[in-house]
Amino acid sequence: MAKEKVCLAYSGGLDTSIILAWLIEQGYEVVCFSADVGQNEDWKAAEQKALKIGATKLVVEDLQREFVDEILWRAVQCNAIWEDRYLLGTSLARPVIARAQMRVAQREGCVAVSHGCTGKGNDQVRFELAFYAIQPSIRVIAPWRLPEFFNRFAGRNDLLDYAAKMDIPVTSTKAKPWSMDENLAHCSYEAGILEDPDHTPPEDMWKMTDSPLKAPDTPEDFTIAFSQGLPSKLVLPSGKTVTDSVEIFLALNALGRKHGVGRIDIVENRYIGLKSRGCYDSPTMTILRLAHLDLEGLVMDREVRALRDQFVTFTWSKLLYNGLYFSPEREFIEKSIVASQDRVNGSVRLRVYKGSASVLGRSSDTEKLYSAEESSMDTLEDFSPVDTTGFIGIQAIRLKKYGLMKEESGEKLSRA
Amino acid sequence: MAKEKVCLAYSGGLDTSIILAWLIEQGYEVVCFSADVGQNEDWKAAEQKALKIGATKLVVEDLQREFVDEILWRAVQCNAIWEDRYLLGTSLARPVIARAQMRVAQREGCVAVSHGCTGKGNDQVRFELAFYAIQPSIRVIAPWRLPEFFNRFAGRNDLLDYAAKMDIPVTSTKAKPWSMDENLAHCSYEAGILEDPDHTPPEDMWKMTDSPLKAPDTPEDFTIAFSQGLPSKLVLPSGKTVTDSVEIFLALNALGRKHGVGRIDIVENRYIGLKSRGCYDSPTMTILRLAHLDLEGLVMDREVRALRDQFVTFTWSKLLYNGLYFSPEREFIEKSIVASQDRVNGSVRLRVYKGSASVLGRSSDTEKLYSAEESSMDTLEDFSPVDTTGFIGIQAIRLKKYGLMKEESGEKLSRA
Amino acid sequence: MAKEKVCLAYSGGLDTSIILAWLIEQGYEVVCFSADVGQNEDWKAAEQKALKIGATKLVVEDLQREFVDEILWRAVQCNAIWEDRYLLGTSLARPVIARAQMRVAQREGCVAVSHGCTGKGNDQVRFELAFYAIQPSIRVIAPWRLPEFFNRFAGRNDLLDYAAKMDIPVTSTKAKPWSMDENLAHCSYEAGILEDPDHTPPEDMWKMTDSPLKAPDTPEDFTIAFSQGLPSKLVLPSGKTVTDSVEIFLALNALGRKHGVGRIDIVENRYIGLKSRGCYDSPTMTILRLAHLDLEGLVMDREVRALRDQFVTFTWSKLLYNGLYFSPEREFIEKSIVASQDRVNGSVRLRVYKGSASVLGRSSDTEKLYSAEESSMDTLEDFSPVDTTGFIGIQAIRLKKYGLMKEESGEKLSRA
């Protein structure tokens, strides 16, 4: 009888190599899968290692373009942010990775998918909710939640012993005292020494940004143009123009890296109910969020913006953080994002310098909500100041009643 | 018959001096009022000028402490922000100023209050809604909205002519090509050359921050402790400790000024329906918002935080921006702010450098929501990974139905 | 020189007849406009009266179909309701009426539009915001807000005197001691004796519903089918089937009238800051809201529904109440309404009896979110009860911390 096939998300690291060997030990045929979402990886070496351990094959899919065009651009359009600070880099990559893994699983005739996520993290939830939505009948093997696995491999030594026994090559380089996950949008750092939230990350931890302290003494200025809320053109400090979405993303990452832009260090609330400390450097997303927000100030209607800010930005960000990309509610809310961006056309001039980005100016050839003349305090064209008296008078009706009520109750609003 | 008395908000500048003379011309006795909210003003000179023009007196009230303790501290507690960027410096000062002006008006037996706000701005709304709530029977004289005034003084030359005629001293210093408003929380810059939203503000415009480009090459680190969400102790880079609220505020302004922290430049949506461009430098508020947000990550419950972020922060900020401090809804929402801060106790270590502030670490002696052991990927104490399987399984019920629905309708979720 | 032309919203009643005469007196040529939104009106008589007073013509537009198809159906789709009780009948009619009046004004070359709304109500706001959005350059003449008009016609006798003088026919029938506004969606009653909020409306006031006390002793049952959230078929108690939107609307009004369904009596908050008491009878909208809500329970995803309820229903209703139909935010939010209704397909069986409607059952041939088998407590197919343990366990992590915190602080959650 043919063995059951499993598609394993494979990184080439110790954990997923052990899981690969273990799955084979359990009697499965294993197809390994790796997603290229912009991290730097030696895919050739990973493939050799997987095959050596016994995988049938390693399928590597380049997902950079779909990651940018489908997810990151949407995040830019809605100014996505989690708990007012985290730009969601890991969360945003998960949907495209899970979907590609399912495509491979389906193509290869796998009955199950497997991954090496721990049982306390957000990623297991994000991957598995995606798997189940994409193919409700799929079976998921999450070894770090199976007692027969996690009891057997209770410590790092158990893993090393098993690696030795199974002849799994172990890189001799000393592991960093934290764990990392990298993609186009950011590199994340957590666990290890970072578990003490008062331990400042060492300077050499950050992979995607140079130190602001060592950044150039001269700022660099550049311009980003948006079309319907999407970055459509980047004019670099050198004057070079970039229009391709992935290239814009990479160019901004390079610029931000050089000037140390986009580091954050937070304690966040995992979906699983635990708090955890995470550090992230996200050059491009930091710059684009600032630029997009700024342009919206110029061209978006006030009330549309308020509704979008309070409901759409908040909700979309929460859904992505919690792994609910493939859900009816994300589909529902995304209709609003697109609807809000029709008029987000224009350019923002920015500066990067010593760890931060700032706006130098903004303009739009096509949008007219802002008018220097109208907003000017010096002219009264098309504006009757008397109207404001009425505007205030009508609003005051309700507030005068409030004041009278306070008076009656003996409470003095005039008292400090 | 005795003249009717008016209490005029008097700044000593050209506009309010003209209004003072004009009110007297209209037959009023005028009591001038100035609020000391931390701006640097020569109150003696202002008084002499007011008296010279014909005011009965100038009453100056020092509102710095009530401004900090009652309003700014509340803004810190709820991370107040307008349109995701503006820290509301002007809006926050208005309630204490309006209230003090009403106290003076009542003490002096005035039948009306007057101010020099233009008819297109937010401030007129903020002041007058406050006046009407505090004393519903008060009369408001807003000359810039009265045709007999604004038609007579249609341009700057009309003002200067009238000043000459009425012997009103005019400062010879050339006016800046923008208007400013300063208080403890920030200095604002708008109008004039800033009306072109693509015109980068000149470096010498900023009053409360030195240029990031000229800031010290060495960062400085310091610590802020919070008690129930309020700054309770500041340990400066020098090691000096500050605990008084106003002193903390001033010390952070000085530190932020030196390192160029807290500049923003935006196009915002006025209550009056116009967009306008504003620049603001707010050193202390920028630093405190970051520190407070950061500590909340460590010590605040996830769901309380989500509710507070989406409803309370958004609403309180909007109410303050729109001049609705003295309103039943502000009173209502503020109950929630206080209720959310009981557990916001702890310290945040920060760094300022070349235009921005960042967090180095945070800790709390009293709060225990964060636990390094629990969040650690390495231990399973008090945590059953099997639970997560169930957690995911239950959430997947709904998503599997979504997936089945998509399958039936021929839409493939696995497709990019 | 040709006279300027004004398009007046004309009802044939005393007020708008006086306004018609007055506008002519002011030197305008007046084109009268009436909207047929389903009220019963003698348009012939109205035309004769208008012409007699001096109008150039009366244009009557039948707006019933666009009222139902464009506005009322949207209200049904989002379960629109104001302050949890009012089904918005008047608010919903205003956009189609204002738009049609503007079409007439543009076709007839009018420089201004005019109406007879009072200065304290919602309708003036609704009409005029619509006018200004549709044609920003339009001039609006609102006599009841012009001092030269409202001071001249300070009481009913002034109106009658002017009518006599101008030879305007006045109906001899005694005016009702309240004012009414009727359209397909409802009849509204306010002012007069209703201004005492404790005065129970007299039974003979209600125009669109028979008294529940006199309604048939036998209930009647019927079925409404929805397609994408829109009523697509009505099977009447008689077995007769109706599929046309306007006919469905009329048939349900007849059925509801007979059984006294849809009366409400509330004190509401006008946009203008005043509270007012209003009574409304809305048979069809009452029945359709119940039926639509009920079907959504069967076929709509839980999270989509929660987001829709909290944000879309609330916001759309508020926008319509406040006269903001023609606004970017209404356009924005409406994208979400449509997006939420794709799957709202199925039928609801209802009963009307003695003043209320109730649901007898519901079903859907196409939608499968509900499954009797799955929800059954008796089977465990496709459901692992063990999962629920994990689901609860994960949620409990955060709550246990809350409990521990309470314990530490000496507060006993177990105490009543």
Next chain:
Amino acid sequence: MAKEKVCLAYSGGLDTSIILAWLIEQGYEVVCFSADVGQNEDWKAAEQKALKIGATKLVVEDLQREFVDEILWRAVQCNAIWEDRYLLGTSLARPVIARAQMRVAQREGCVAVSHGCTGKGNDQVRFELAFYAIQPSIRVIAPWRLPEFFNRFAGRNDLLDYAAKMDIPVTSTKAKPWSMDENLAHCSYEAGILEDPDHTPPEDMWKMTDSPLKAPDTPEDFTIAFSQGLPSKLVLPSGKTVTDSVEIFLALNALGRKHGVGRIDIVENRYIGLKSRGCYDSPTMTILRLAHLDLEGLVMDREVRALRDQFVTFTWSKLLYNGLYFSPEREFIEKSIVASQDRVNGSVRLRVYKGSASVLGRSSDTEKLYSAEESSMDTLEDFSPVDTTGFIGIQAIRLKKYGLMKEESGEKLSRA
């Protein structure tokens, strides 16, 4: 060695009797607990049965007063409702029951609590989240989620066989083809024949309401007074006055029962991700919600109400439905409920008739937000109609821009 003690929520029915016997079989000493939340139960018989099976004792706690005063009154204050229809009767009872069970468990020295809830329902979640918050160290035994239990008792016959073997008395009365749960607030009906959502419930199912079809032909009128949003006095149709909270609750239940008020029949979304059909009759809660909402129209500020409706009502209801009463977020949100009710003082006159309740009028001696004079269209005292022109003019600024934008893009807002 002493046996471990378990506190079992015991109803006297077949399921919990089996669980009682099974727990004893597993080696536990069992203390049974029953909560009197207003259901009609023969506690004596239940005790005898429990003792016969082998329980150490049955502790019955009368929770009616704390149920009304602490939970139901809060629900009234915030107009709690789930998915726009369900008045949450079961959800509201769970916190007081869980808390009382924990008190008994602690008093009796139990190491665990147990219940007979199924693995698919909401109640298990509500009970257990409460248990864990109240005593984080408690152990929960949920037999219907333990494979050794649910596999052994896979069908009703297995239960009956075991009952016979263990000598557990089984009531001979035929089980109803649905399950019920009763308390002061309502009786719920689900499962069995109700699992077909198109199956109309049989008339004899409803326990707390007589049939509207058989209700008296004469309506009855009565008055409810509220003090700070809490029912403080009920004047019955007979003229009798009731002021005690529990007595008010019971009296309204009796009145509502007689007139068939408060039945609903819905498909709802369980927390567990499944849809289920539930029927509920809630006389008192239906009447009180209507009365309270109505009074708020008269006395509550518009903006406070809007915030409360959108955020507080929605959130509190959702938290209660999902079993999160003992949570930091419920505590947080409840501060707002109380804060919103200070001014909710006054009386509402109501009528019940043939299945529904309606409002006849409302009044307040102390609150003045409503003023017949001000809202009157006939007077202009304290109101300047000219103000409204300005109010509209200012709002139109933004909308005119919208209109111009549409014009430019060739879209005609005047087109139907």
